Amino acid sequence: MAPAPVHLPNGQTLTVSPVFAGFAFKSNDLNVHNSAFPPGWTIIIESQEDEEDEIAVDGKETPGDHKRDRIHRYRNPTLHNDRMFISSISNPSNTDFKPATSPTRQIAMMLWATLWWYFHQRGSSPTWLMLEGKTRPNPRLLRKDVNPNTPEEGRPKGDWRISIKREGIFKGKHLLPKLERMGIIISEDSCVGEHLDDRSGEGWNRMFASQRGFWLLDPRIFLFTLSPTTHSPFPGASPYPSRPSSPNREVFASRPDPHSDIPQGVYTPQTQSPGPFASGSHLPTYYPPPPTLFTFTNNIRHPLRQKPPAQGETFYTRYIPSVGQYLSFRTASLSLKSPTHRGPVSDSTPAFLPPHSGVTPGSLPSIANMTISPCDTELLHTWMNDPRVNAFWGEAGPRSKQETFLRSALNSKHSFPAIGCWDGKPFGYFELYWVKEDHIGRYLSSHDYGNWDRGIHALVGEQEFRGPHRVKVWISALVHFCWLADSRTERVLLEPRVDNHKFINYLQEVRLQTRTPDGPRGMLTTFVHVVKYDGFLGLYNGLSASLLRQLTYSTTRFAVYEELKEIFTTTGSSPSFPTLVAMASASGFLGGVAGNPADVINVRMQHDAALSAQTRRNYKNAVDGLIRMTREEGWRTLFRGVLPNSMRALLVTASQLASYDGLKRLILTHTPLEDNLATHFSASFLAGFIATTMCSPVDVIKTRMMSAKNSEGLGTLLRRLYRVEGVKTA
Numbered sequence: 001m002a003p004a005p006v007h008l009p010n011g012q013t014l015t016v017s018p019v020f021a022g023f024a025f026k027s028n029d030l031n032v033h034n035s036a037f038p039p040g041w042t043i044i045i046e047s048q049e050d051e052e053d054e055i056a057v058d059g060k061e062t063p064g065d066h067k068r069d070r071i072h073r074y075r076n077p078t079l080h081n082d083r084m085f086i087s088s089i090s091n092p093s094n095t096d097f098k099p100a101t102s103p104t105r106q107i108a109m110m111l112w113a114t115l116w117w118y119f120h121q122r123g124s125s126p127t128w129l130m131l132e133g134k135t136r137p138n139p140r141l142l143r144k145d146v147n148p149n150t151p152e153e154g155r156p157k158g159d160w161r162i163s164i165k166r167e168g169i170f171k172g173k174h175l176l177p178k179l180e181r182m183g184i185i186i187s188e189d190s191c192v193g194e195h196l197d198d199r200s201g202e203g204w205n206r207m208f209a210s211q212r213g214f215w216l217l218d219p220r221i222f223l224f225t226l227s228p229t230t231h232s233p234f235p236g237a238s239p240y241p242s243r244p245s246s247p248n249r250e251v252f253a254s255r256p257d258p259h260s261d262i263p264q265g266v267y268t269p270q271t272q273s274p275g276p277f278a279s280g281s282h283l284p285t286y287y288p289p290p291p292t293l294f295t296f297t298n299n300i301r302h303p304l305r306q307k308p309p310a311q312g313e314t315f316y317t318r319y320i321p322s323v324g325q326y327l328s329f330r331t332a333s334l335s336l337k338s339p340t341h342r343g344p345v346s347d348s349t350p351a352f353l354p355p356h357s358g359v360t361p362g363s364l365p366s367i368a369n370m371t372i373s374p375c376d377t378e379l380l381h382t383w384m385n386d387p388r389v390n391a392f393w394g395e396a397g398p399r400s401k402q403e404t405f406l407r408s409a410l411n412s413k414h415s416f417p418a419i420g421c422w423d424g425k426p427f428g429y430f431e432l433y434w435v436k437e438d439h440i441g442r443y444l445s446s447h448d449y450g451n452w453d454r455g456i457h458a459l460v461g462e463q464e465f466r467g468p469h470r471v472k473v474w475i476s477a478l479v480h481f482c483w484l485a486d487s488r489t490e491r492v493l494l495e496p497r498v499d500n501h502k503f504i505n506y507l508q509e510v511r512l513q514t515r516t517p518d519g520p521r522g523m524l525t526t527f528v529h530v531v532k533y534d535g536f537l538g539l540y541n542g543l544s545a546s547l548l549r550q551l552t553y554s555t556t557r558f559a560v561y562e563e564l565k566e567i568f569t570t571t572g573s574s575p576s577f578p579t580l581v582a583m584a585s586a587s588g589f590l591g592g593v594a595g596n597p598a599d600v601i602n603v604r605m606q607h608d609a610a611l612s613a614q615t616r617r618n619y620k621n622a623v624d625g626l627i628r629m630t631r632e633e634g635w636r637t638l639f640r641g642v643l644p645n646s647m648r649a650l651l652v653t654a655s656q657l658a659s660y661d662g663l664k665r666l667i668l669t670h671t672p673l674e675d676n677l678a679t680h681f682s683a684s685f686l687a688g689f690i691a692t693t694m695c696s697p698v699d700v701i702k703t704r705m706m707s708a709k710n711s712e713g714l715g716t717l718l719r720r721l722y723r724v725e726g727v728k729t730a
Helices: 103-118 175-182 249-254 376-384 387-393 399-410 439-443 466-483 501-509 524-535 537-538 541-567 575-612 622-633 635-639 642-670 677-707 714-724
Strands: 004-008 014-018 022-028 040-049 071-075 082-090 129-132 134-137 161-164 206-209 296-297 300-303 314-320 324-329 415-420 425-434 454-460
Touching: 004 103, 014 103, 022 103, 040 103, 040 524, 082 103, 103 161, 103 175, 134 714, 161 439, 175 206, 324 466, 376 387, 376 399, 376 425, 399 415, 454 466, 466 635, 524 537, 541 575, 541 622, 541 642, 575 622, 575 635, 575 642, 622 635, 642 677
Parallel strands: 082 161
Antiparallel strands: 004 014, 014 022, 022 040, 040 071, 040 082, 129 134, 161 206, 296 300, 314 324, 324 415, 415 425, 425 454
């Protein structure tokens, strides 16, 4: 294979030359740009032939069937059997070019450029097709699970992938996790894993880059150039030493961990600055979400998930002023030792620490960071055997049971376990999961969750950290982490047991809303919902109750208003506007009291359409509702919500009737309109607008009280509505 140029999107050109067992990449742009492409590098790429390489063409096997599990030198790209790693890097002299601020980003740039070259390759095997004048892997010529007689157009599509081996430069302990966070590589094994050493986990040995995902990556994230030094003779060149430097594998194997047996990983690579903000290059550690690639788990199609933080890693920390402590969350660990807390604590920085010393209070010996707490398995054993916790989790038993429980949680591909800490002291156990793959997704309709929506399981085991204020804080913090972890997350789900009223109230106080899964959301969806499940006549549910309400409520208020109007009207003069308001208020209040029983029945019959089949009351008509409600709930239920209902009727009548008469007078006095239909319509429109605006808050309260199954006082209802839903509820 002859040397070939590779043109990158930023205008740089590389020359790719075949070398022993691989390819060498070097910059081809000398004295062209103001800065040079960072390094040159060498990759090792190989192909593996196994049973999945046996391609069925016209119903016959290809001649290479006997080459099973054979690894050979790369010749042509294959659909998913190529493996690659960067074996060596050739950096320019530091006297001529400033070194890269972040070695990880430099390696990511090299990997991106390598993949750019690879996914532009052509092939000549039967697994390839000519598409748009270029040879590409044939995604339909797959033997596995495909009948040889199936036409090519009917065969399932494959995804062009290249595996990334954990060899050479990629042997570093934290490198592959960081590259995965950048979105350039991914794995189908999205669990934490039960191995304490990152490098021993199978998940990191099965990383790959996908063509579909690669083309969705913005090259501006990865491509950059080195800046020449002040006295560099190469303002645009990129000189390379004669021999590239190869990684010393013994260094990776023998380098001791200065902290504990818990790996620090991508989130905590530095002792002096642990947590998700840690960066040896002092650069930001955030990258945008990776491209969306889909897979199937238990017949559920869902996106490939990024791997969670490693065991013992702190993935969220925040100072809580109202408590005066730092709240943090770390991944749970199977280690026999408790992970040492190296994050910030509430103590202030000692005065004797010199500025810019690189020493933080968290790195100094103190009670907060001393390993005096039990390991996570012991914590779970203690917490799960608490009767209060066991009543909801049901995991009480010997320590071996909690160890199995934690091991299973660490091996889950759609969730990961976490330990919450106040100033480094563990207080609770949490599980963060993807709703779509979780079993809870089977009980939700498709519009109730999306591809990126998450859920939370929670328990607080330490008595000293219980209480409503702390609960609200850590709930909000976990929800905040879900928003930060992936900007595509739109909902966070918690499913407490129905009888855990205290926790449900806590969730409502932090604005986590309770909603019936199949209930309609707006006026149009409610219309469709009623017609779909109850037919067109379902729109007239409660008609008999509505007629009964009008017979009692409207008859009373109009009759009383007209009688009072005749009493206060004298020859040659009409009642003043304040008098009209007083008369309308009195008649409306009496009408509200008279029509309250029919109004309760009307609200309940119409509200049935939004309830599930098991919770509907199914009154036959208004009379049946009155009889059943009196027999089942007592006669006092007929006057449930009578005060807000009467106040609503008072406001409606006063603002409607009185404002109608007053507005009609103003129109006749100050406009050229006469006493005709246009005047009546204008006065009615304005009166209706005023009445609706004034009565909306009271109408909401009245409806809530009448439709409720349990009696609730007016004051209690008002406080709950304000706390949970806010002023805009009205």
